[in-house]
Amino acid sequence: MKYLITGTAGFIGFHLAKALLERGDTVVGIDNINDYYDVNLKYARLENSGIEKDRIQPDQPVQSSIYPRYRFIKMDLADKAKLLALFNEESFDVVVNLAAQAGVRYSLINPDAYIDANISGFLNILEACRAFPVKHLVYASSSSVYGANTKMPFSTSDNVDHPLSLYAATKKANELMAHNYSHLxxxxxTGLRFFTVYGPWGRPDMALFIFIDAISKGKPIQVFNHGKMKRDFTYVGDIVEGIVRVADRPPVGNPDWSGHHPDPGSSYAPYKVYNIGNSSPVELMDYIGALEKAMGKKAEKEMLPLQPGDVPATYADVSDLMRDTGYKPDTPVEQGVANFVAWYKEFYGG
Structure with a gap:
């Protein structure tokens, strides 16, 4: 199969590309390598996949020196003409769209970036899939779409019309846009609602990365909502396994779907939404405890209130994922955190 993966300089995209290449698929990866966080980490991910930084030029394919079936192109999804030309040239079987402006709190500061990348960029992907049909479009949604919902665990059959951040709203919009193109x-x-992904090569703006950096430097960590938070922390390897299994199974439409009692997670059209989460919420303080154990060092904690846009708890119902793919994420937090700490110390020499 030939895959297009957008966001292959990113956290999940990097891991997914390697997983697909190692099972024998062909991958074209694209990323605009923006400076939302340290671009050196993005280039390091690419170089780990055999894409040398010095060879990267805008819109020019770079062949991996490690994987014969991998080519990378520095490209922005906002450039519709170049994206359409790429689709025309390559004839992709499957597209996995992971490129997005990430971050809940940053959406309060720079909302325009979320419209450009998450709405306009995704529309260009949909238009490309329309013009040059593919067997399956898989795209990243987010657990943040559950917003003000309090019924646990979160189910894809639940209404998700009350997002608490613009980031969440753009991810919900992606699901609506995808359904429209599936219908028409x-x-x-298939949309995938990821739950608090962590692991080696993770993003510097995420909690685990921020915590380990502060602890390593002897600085206090900021613990929001006074530690009264639960997250369905999901290891990146489990996320990738879930993506691969879903990508291999394009939706065909739910014959039992009814407009009288519409299920938001499926449709009469070839459209589906899944949660991918560990389905085992962990207290934030226990997560910090796992990090302290792996580092062999205690953290100084600064207790703070809940931040705008944040939700106090997440908990994934993954029954649909288990039923349809036979898979459920299961990496324990202690193991996942230890893997991250080992990578961090090797990468940064800590």
Whole structure:
């Protein structure tokens, strides 16, 4: 199979590309390598996949020196003409769209970036899949779409019309846009609501990275909502396994779907939404405890209130994922955190 993966300089995209290449698929990866966080980490991910930084030029394919079936192109999804030309040239079987402006709190500071990347960029992906049909479009949604919902665990059959951040709103918009294209143009689309992904090569703006950096430097860590938070922390390897299994199974439409009692997670059209989470919420203080154990060092804690846009708890119902793919994420937090700490110390020499 030939895959297009957007966001392959990113955290999940980097891991996914390697997983697909190692099972024998062909991958074209694109990323605009923006400076939302340290671009050196993004280039290091690419170089780990055999894409040398010095060879990267805008819109020019770079062949991996490690994987014969991998090419990378520095490209922005906002450039519709170049994206369409790429689709025309390559004839992709599957598209996995992971490129996005990430971060809940940053959406309060720079909202325009979320419209450009998450709405306009995704529209260009949909239009490309319309013009040059693919067997399956898989795209990243987010657990943040559950917003003000308090019924646990979060189910894809729940209404998600009350997002608490613009980031969440753009991810919900992606699901609506995908359904429209599945309905009108019969494009098989699957949205994946990721739950608090962590692990080696993670983003510097995420809690685990921020915590370990502060602890390593002897600085206090900021613990929001006074530690009264639960997260369905999900190891990146489990996320990737879930993506691969879903990508291999394009939706065909739910024959039991009814407009009288519409299920938001499926449709008569070839459209589906899944949660991918560990389905085992962990207290924030226990997560910090796992990090302290792995580092062999205690953290100084600064207790703070809940931040705007944050939710106090997440908990994934993954029954649909288990039923349809036979898979459920299961990496224990202690193991996942230890893997991250080992990578961090090797990468940064801590």
């Amino acid at each position: 143009f019969k494009i098989p689309t």
